[in-house]
Amino acid sequence: MKKKHYLFLLFITSFMCIQSQNRKTQNDWLGEFKVGVRVQKTQKLYWENGLTVDFTSPKILKNRLHLGLSYVSSRFGSAMGSNAIKQDNFLINAGYFFRHQKKLQPFGRLNTGFFYADYESEIFDVLPNTALLLSLDAGFSYQFDAPITLQISTGYNLNTGTGSAGPGTLFPVFYQLSLYYTLFK
Amino acid sequence: MNYKKSYFKLTVLFVLFFAACSEAPEINNETMLDGDQIFDPSLYNPEDYLVSLSVENPTEIQKNTPVLITVHGYSASTFEWDEFREYSTINANILISQVLLGGHGRTYEAFKESTWKDWQNPILAEYNALRSKGYTNINFAGSSTACPLVLDLIKEGKIGENGMKNIFLIDPIVIPSDKLLTLVGLVGPMLGYFESTNTAVEDLYYYRFRPQETLNELLDLIDKVRKDLQKGYLLPTNTNMKVYKSIKDDTADAVSAVLIYKGLKNSDGTPINVEMLDSQLHVVTRLEGRENVTQKDREIQQQVFDDMLTILMQ
Numbered sequence: 276m277k278k279k280h281y282l283f284l285l286f287i288t289s290f291m292c293i294q295s296q297n298r299k300t301q302n303d304w305l306g307e308f309k310v311g312v313r314v315q316k317t318q319k320l321y322w323e324n325g326l327t328v329d330f331t332s333p334k335i336l337k338n339r340l341h342l343g344l345s346y347v348s349s350r351f352g353s354a355m356g357s358n359a360i361k362q363d364n365f366l367i368n369a370g371y372f373f374r375h376q377k378k379l380q381p382f383g384r385l386n387t388g389f390f391y392a393d394y395e396s397e398i399f400d401v402l403p404n405t406a407l408l409l410s411l412d413a414g415f416s417y418q419f420d421a422p423i424t425l426q427i428s429t430g431y432n433l434n435t436g437t438g439s440a441g442p443g444t445l446f447p448v449f450y451q452l453s454l455y456y457t458l459f460k
Numbered sequence: 461m462n463y464k465k466s467y468f469k470l471t472v473l474f475v476l477f478f479a480a481c482s483e484a485p486e487i488n489n490e491t492m493l494d495g496d497q498i499f500d501p502s503l504y505n506p507e508d509y510l511v512s513l514s515v516e517n518p519t520e521i522q523k524n525t526p527v528l529i530t531v532h533g534y535s536a537s538t539f540e541w542d543e544f545r546e547y548s549t550i551n552a553n554i555l556i557s558q559v560l561l562g563g564h565g566r567t568y569e570a571f572k573e574s575t576w577k578d579w580q581n582p583i584l585a586e587y588n589a590l591r592s593k594g595y596t597n598i599n600f601a602g603s604s605t606a607c608p609l610v611l612d613l614i615k616e617g618k619i620g621e622n623g624m625k626n627i628f629l630i631d632p633i634v635i636p637s638d639k640l641l642t643l644v645g646l647v648g649p650m651l652g653y654f655e656s657t658n659t660a661v662e663d664l665y666y667y668r669f670r671p672q673e674t675l676n677e678l679l680d681l682i683d684k685v686r687k688d689l690q691k692g693y694l695l696p697t698n699t700n701m702k703v704y705k706s707i708k709d710d711t712a713d714a715v716s717a718v719l720i721y722k723g724l725k726n727s728d729g730t731p732i733n734v735e736m737l738d739s740q741l742h743v744v745t746r747l748e749g750r751e752n753v754t755q756k757d758r759e760i761q762q763q764v765f766d767d768m769l770t771i772l773m774q
Contacts, residue, residue, distance in 0.1 A: 319642040319683060357690045358722040360715070394718050401707050401736050402714050436715070438637025439708045439740070443715025447639050 306331035306338045311455035315347045318448035321359055322352030327453050341370040360444050362392040380416045392442045406441050409433045422457035485653050485669040487568055492663045500537040500565025509538060509558040512589035526597045526772045527555040529586055533604025534678055537565040539665035540603055540746045552769045559586050572671035576681040580609045584618055599626040603743045604712055607632030608685040615688045621697040628768050629703045631743050633712035634686050634719045648672030661749035689723025697727040703734045704764050711742040
């Protein structure tokens with residue numbers, strides 16, 4: 276599990292390095308770069324919380340396309356101090372934001388990534404505990420006067436567990452709330 | 461003009477909504493348990509199914525003989541434990557109480573009106589009746605939905621210390637395999653009921669049509685049990701548990717066993733016993749009425765029966 280955390284950190288660091296390098300060589304390439312926290316509730320299952328970053332560029336659909344990374348886990352939600360299964364979602368996403376110069380922006384987003392559930396006992400090694408994530412979500416983003424952005428959305432996982440394949444705690448419907456701080460613009 | 465357009469759209473939406481609302485299912489009374497002609501046999505002759513009724517005044521030997529309360533799953537009937545009863549009659553000296561869940565084994569309408577608390581009541585009634593008659597070696601075996609029902613009884617303290625010796629859970633459901641069940645509250649009222657793919661034999665013993673109200677009840681039950689397990693609790697003193705779980709199960713997701721293993725411990729805090737079965741059947745202990753049963757399925761069934769009987773006779 277530690278390897279996966281290191282990989283994720285490496286991914287974020289690489290992403291930020293590329294950002295700063297691009298900034299030096301091509302100042303007009305970077306639109307907005309935001310970091311934030313995400314709270315996620317799955318319908319009839321867990322709270323999974325974590326971190327998220329969001330990036331836009333005037334050169335990619337004039338800031339309308341948002342690219343992002345996120346990591347949410349029940350480790351920071353339902354599994355804290357309880358017997359809920361510890362599970363991690365590593366995601367990259369691309370979202371299209373309407374009314375991009377307004378404060379309130381409706382958006383739709385495509386997410387993909389990796390899911391891992393830790394069953395903790397070797398009795399359950401026979402069960403699938405990883406999956407490719409593929410989901411859609413849609414909602415609203417609100418840009419405050421301060422460098423703060425609030426996003427709420429509802430999403431649907433297309434690749435859920437079926438009993439015959441896939442992790443059993445990968446459920447279809449989820450709700451998200453993300454709060455971003457704009458690092459640079 | 462705009463007002464008229466909006467009114468028209470709203471009317472279309474209402475028409476579509478009500479058109480989507482399903483009518484009552486087409487039940488064949490002569491071939492389906494759902495109808496008003498076929499009922500669970502335990503309703504006609506309860507004394508043939510319940511030890512508490514079959515033995516008026518149990519002897520000391522009978523009081524110390526293992527009594528196994530067997531309970532079926534959602535939409536099923538006492539039939540689900542007939543094969544175990546036949547097997548144990550030949551291979552062991554135990555008494556069996558085949559309990560019919562409340563709302564089950566009757567009509568579609570009776571099922572539709574029942575709650576999960578109604579389903580649970582006959583389990584507790586038989587347990588209490590056996591206790592009051594002096595039975596000292598009471599055990600429980602449940603399949604599928606019977607498992608969260610008994611887990612709830614344990615959590616609520618209705619099965620106390622020294623109340624049960626062994627509890628066997630066959631394919632317990634805490635997490636459903638069909639994840640769309642989590643949306644039944646949303647789409648259920650539009651559909652009214654869900655139709656299962658029973659064989660002709662299964663139609664006699666399992667409801668073919670599942671009212672959305674009962675699926676909501678099932679969802680409420682497993683949601684409560686999952687949250688209880690999340691907090692964690694212990695088995696009563698001197699009660700042992702064994703869970704048998706198919707690794708591929710299109711009804712009760714195998715991860716249900718993980719949640720029970722993590723959330724429920726023996727009274728001394730040690731882990732409960734879980735065995736993962738290399739099976740693709742939901743409730744492999746019932747094979748009658750199924751299509752395409754393999755020799756491997758029969759071997760797994762016998763292995764589970766033998767294991768249960770060995771534990772009961774210890």
